[in-house]
Amino acid sequence: MLLVANRGEVAVRVLRAAADLGIRTVAVYAEDDAASLHVTLADRAVALRGPSPYLDVDQVLAAADGCQAVHPGWGFLAENAEFARACQARGLTFVGPSPEVLELLGDKRRARELAASLGIPVLDAVPGELPVMVKAVAGGGGKGMRAVHRAEDLDSAVEACRAEALAAFGNGDVYFERLLPSARHIEVQLVGTAVIGDRDCSLQLRHQKVVEIAPAPLLDLALRKALHTAAASLASAVGYTGVGTVEYLVAGDAFYFMEANPRLQVEHTVTEMVSGVDLVRTQLLLAWGGDVDYTPLDRGSAVQLRVNQTSGGTLSVFQPPSGPGVRVDTHAYPGYRVGTRYDGLLAKLVVHGEDLDVALNRARRALGEFRIDGVSTNLEFLRTLLTRDVVGATTDFITDEPADGMRAPLAGTVVAVSADSVVLEAMKMQHVVRVSGDVLVSVGDTVGAQLLASGVGESTEDAAPVDLSVVRPDLAEVLARHDFDRPSSAARRHASGGRTARENIADLCTEFVEYGGLAIAAQRARRPLAELIERTPADGMVAGVGVVNGQRIVAMSYDYAVLAGTQGLRNHQKKDRLFALAQQENLPVVLFAEGGGGRPGDTDHSMVSGLDCGSFHAFAQLSGQVPLVGVVAGRCFAGNAVLLGTCDVIIAVEGANIGMGGPAMIEGGGLGRFRPEDIGPLDVQVPNGVVDIVVASEEEAVTVARKYLSYFQAPAGSQPPAGSHASAGVPRPSAQPSPTREGGPLESIVPDSTDNSGSWKCADQRLLRHAVPENRLRAYDVRALIDTLADTGSVLELRGGFGKGIVTALVRVEGRPLGLIANDPTVLGGAIDADAADKCARFLQLCDAFDLPVVSLCDTPGFMVGPDAERTATVRHLTRMVVTGANLTVPFGLVVTRKAYGLGAQAMAAGSLKVPQFAISWPTGEFGPMGLEGAVKLGFKRELDAVEDPAERQQRYDQMVAAAYEHGKALNVASVFEIDDVIDPADTRRWIATALAPSASRSHGKKRPFIDTW
Incomplete structure (x- = not known):
């Protein structure tokens, strides 16, 4: 299937050629082209x-669904290298040369330099000498060209060319060519590096071709051969493929390269008539990899005339000529509405004869038969032109059009006329054209490039001085609506110890732009507009894009002061808008979720159940793609609680209540009456694992949210070298040396940091040598150990009140963010129960989703066992931790601080001691398939039972345990290479920084389907 990325006559031409080859097609069209013929000829139209619209690359290529190739036609995107690259990126064949050739030949200056390097003459301009031709680097179609004969006209000509080129091609660069008067414009047609023929395109009106003749007449054999040879050598130099044209200026026996057009030309049809080669069919066959015979024939002469509209309107009559040797290519038909937005080409009249005299006579006859009513055209001009001898004409042959006067600077409709100005309207915008002399148009006329008045004027109004202190009424109205200050509401919030929604977001973000701030509650059917503006600003949700830690995020906050922070129609729409933006741009989301859930009071809608609301689905889809942070103070019920529970982390202010239903919903369900503060208080929601972090105030909540985000944000402006310690986090400052061992203790003393700013500090690592007591039965503070190991101030523990047997925390080592899990020997001796396993499994998912490497500090006697443990579904919960660990894709490192027994130790090692990037132990490490005491009791029960004396039996047992400890201690385990090393605890940070390879970062999309909310 082929996408035709163009309009009008060329789109019709390509669609017909594709249909002849049995290729299905897709057309694209702008709103004002909906009735164009090309729309009806395609198999599908978008x-x-x-x-x-025709220049919108993303929109055009979105229409290419199911296509294998794209034909760009001419103009628009035909010479756009980035468009060709975008086609390639989507697996589409671009019907044309490579992007590199497009870039080279599409730049007229570079093309001239290439031609000169091949020995092809060019018209170099000598600085300071006149006359010159000013030309646009990316020009075409006669746009961006001015001849300059006087030095005083040069600056204005350059500026005019730049402006016209910028508007037409998006590139205002220009260059100079030596002006060659009385020259002919000759083109050579190429297919690949083969020459198909030539044509004379000298008959031009204001640098735009109006008549072409093929082959070019009055060229002697040697000159024609030289033109063909030069074109072929240029094509060979760039490895040209597809259809293209090389253009020259010819004066006498001399010729000069002008430009090369790496695309189909408007005038290709005149060459087709004499060569017998269907150039568009050839393009498509080459694109589809078919066999193509494009050997040209010698078939007389042909003449092409461009029939252009000079005004807009509806074609009441459109009757093209016919008969032997006559071909008309067009997209027009009777009743077609002709606009003025695009190029004015209405039809191409191409005639063929056995010689040029016959062809010219047929052209005159065909022009006489052509009938067009409803719009003005250049038909009469063409008829008059062919009464003259045009054979061998030069580019300045057409000079009898009115030279003086103000021409319309754009196509449009005349809406007002005065003695000194004409007002044109185009695309619903009015343009004032200052004129002098006699005005030649009337209100209602549709004009193209014709004269507006007999005298020359300027196309812009005189600029009036502006008082920058004046606020216009329209702006004053907007500023008033953006005044969201509500002092009484803010005072009530402050009196309760809280902050307003806008205060929280202002504290969180260094910069913030709000989306939908002017929205109001959808209750116009029941409340006056003024009241809604006053009492429901932003429909109770402040939402937008902000900057946190130097990086963009989406920030949104329900406003409890507006309808109790409930979820209304408009703020659902805002959430949908911002969630989509977060998905498209990979932006983290921070949600302040205080509020009462759904709002039944909105009336401006036709919904019944509201269950088709997409906000919950859209937010849930972000899970695993971007960090989601929920902050809650006060009451958070129903739909607000669902959004909160979807977040990766929940930060709750003391006194908050979180529940899937508020008091009204509970009572409505017949479940009794409860006060809001009795529903989901923190003494319930912290131990059960709902809340990750408890803080004392909203101010502290914002600080913690900012800190949490910093673990997932790359350092601003930093690109660490591949393989460096900090390549997945923060680079080490060059002024700070790495910790080294020089015959003494390991030290690490560098600046303090709790974020990703690029500096860090840590405690004296020798403290780790004493973090685990020498008495192997003595408990110790694992959090103090973690604080010592990590960068100072960098530890952020999650879910500290739930599953207490395992600590899960975000930390930094040498500035690099990591996830850390650690057994807590003060809880169940470090044994892993169902809650701890659940917490750990979910934390590992979080780290894996966002490419955080994980360090595991293992000190566990294993999983909890026994009847009570099995009542908690231990088999499923504990294996959840094993399955999650075994499927991690981020770097993982194991440090055994003391006990590493049984399946619990294997779970802390992500499944096996051979899975982590490193598995090391401190000297206090001890290993075994189960606890040493239990192993001795089970393994040597018969021997111990045979000892009758209890004292002797205990002595024998102690000896066996001691032997088992010697066998399972870290040094012995390392001697058989079950672990990588036993290290000085003070050396732990160096192992983490060196051996824990950085994870490859993701540019977009998800790595995991989602992060489990539990």
Whole structure:
């Protein structure tokens, strides 16, 4: 299937060629082209939107679903290298040369330099000498060209060319060519590096071709051969493929390269008539990899005449000529509405004869038969032109059009006329054209490039001085609506110890732009507009894009002061908008979720159940793609609680209540009456694992949210070298030396940091040598150990009140963010129960989703066992930790601080001691398939039972345990290479920084389907 990325006559031409080859097609069209013929000829047509739809690469390529190739036609995107690259990126064949050739030949200056390097003459401009031709680097179609004969006209000509080129091609660069008067414009047609023929394109009106003749007449054999040879050498130099044209200026026996057009030309049809080669069919066959015979024939002469509209309107009559040797290519038909937005080409009249005299006579006859009513055209001009001898004409042959006067600077409709100005309207915008002399148009006329008045004027109004202190009424109205200050509401919030929604977001973000701030509650049917503006600003949700830690995020906050922070129609729409933006741009989301859930009071809708609301689905889809942070103070019920529970982390202010239903919903369900503060208080929601972090105030909540985000944000402006310690986090400052061992204790003393700013500090690592007591039965403070190991101030523990047997925390080592899990020997002796396993499994998912490497500090006697443990579904919960660990894709490192027994130790090692990037132990490490005491009791029960004396039996047992400890201690385990090393605890940070390879970062999308909310 082929996408035709163009409009009008060329789109019709390509669609017909594709149909002849049995290729199915897709057309694109702008709103004002909906009735164009090309729309009906395609198998499928896709509408485009926007001010420049045919230039919108993303929109055009979105229409290529199911296509294998794209034909760009001419103009628009035909010479756009980035468009060709975008086609390639989507697996589409671009019907044309490579992007590299497009870039080279599409730049007229570079093309001239290439031609000169091949010995092809060019018209170099000598600085300071006149006359010159000013030309646009990316020009075409006669746009961006001015001849300059006087030095005083040069600056204005350059500026005019730049402006016209910028508007037409998006590139205002220009260059100079030596002006060659009385020259002919000759083109050589190529297919690949083969020459198909030539044509004379000298008959031009304001640098735009109007008549072409093939082959070019009055060229002697040697000159024609030289032109063909030069074109072929240029094509060979760039490895040209597809259809293209090389253009020259010819004066006498001399010729000069002008440009090369790496695309189909408007005038290709005149060459087709004499060569017998269907150039569009050839393009498509080459694109599809078919066999192509494009050997040209010698078939007389042909003449092409461009029939252009000079005004807009509806074609009441459109009757093209016919008969032997006559061909008309067009997209027009009777009743077609002709606009003025695009190029004015209405039809191409191409005639063929056995010689040039016959062809010219047929052209005159065909022009006489051509009938067009409803719009003005250049038909009469063409008829008059062919009464003259045009054979061998030069580019300045057409000079009898009115030279003086103000021409319309754009196509449009005349809406007002005065003695000194004409107002044109185009695309619903009015343009004032200052004129002098006699005005030649009337209100209602549709004009193209014709004269507006007999005298020359300027196309812009005189600029009036502006008082920058004046606020216009329209702006004053907008500023008033953006005044969201509500002092009484803020005072009530402050009196309760809280902050407003806007205060929280202002504290969180260094910069913030709000989306939908002017929205109001959808209750116009029941409340006056003024009241809604006053009492329901932003429909109770402040939402937008902000900057946190130097990086963009989506921030949104329900406003409890507006309808109790409930979820209304408009703020659901805002959430949908921002969630989509977060998905498209990979932006983290921070949600302040205080509020009462759904709002039944909205009336401006036709919904019944509201169950088709997409906000919950859209937010849940972000899980695993971007960090989601929930903050709650006060009451959070129903739909607000669902959004909160979807977040990766929940930060709750003391006194908060969180529940899936508020008091009204509970009572409505017949479950009794409860006060809001009795539903989901923190003494319930912390131990059960709902809340990750408890803080004392909203201010502290914002600080913690900012800190949490910092673990998932790359350092601003930093690109650490691949393989460096900090390549997945923060680079070490060059001024700070790495900790080294020089015959003494390991030290690490560098600046303090709790974020990703690029500096860090840690405690004296020798403290780790004493973090685990020498008495192997003595408990110790694992959190103090973690604080010592990590960068100072960098530890953020999650879910500290739940599953207490395992600590899960975000930390930094040498500035690099990591996830850390650790057994707590003060809880169940470090044994892993169902809650601890659940907490750990979910934390590992979080780290894996966002490419955080994980360090595991193992000190566990294993999993909890026994009847009570099995009542908690231990088999499923504990294996959840094993399964999650075994499927991690981020770097993982194991440090055994003391006990590493049984399946619990294997779970802490992500499944096996051979899975982590490193598995090391401190000297206090001890290993075994189960606890040493239990192993001795089970393994040597018969021997111990045979000892009758209890004292002797205990002595024998102690000896066996001691032997088992010697066998399982870290040094012995390392001697058989079950672990990588036993290290000085003070050396732990160096192992983490060196051996824990950085994870490859993701540019977009998800690595995991989602992060389990539990």
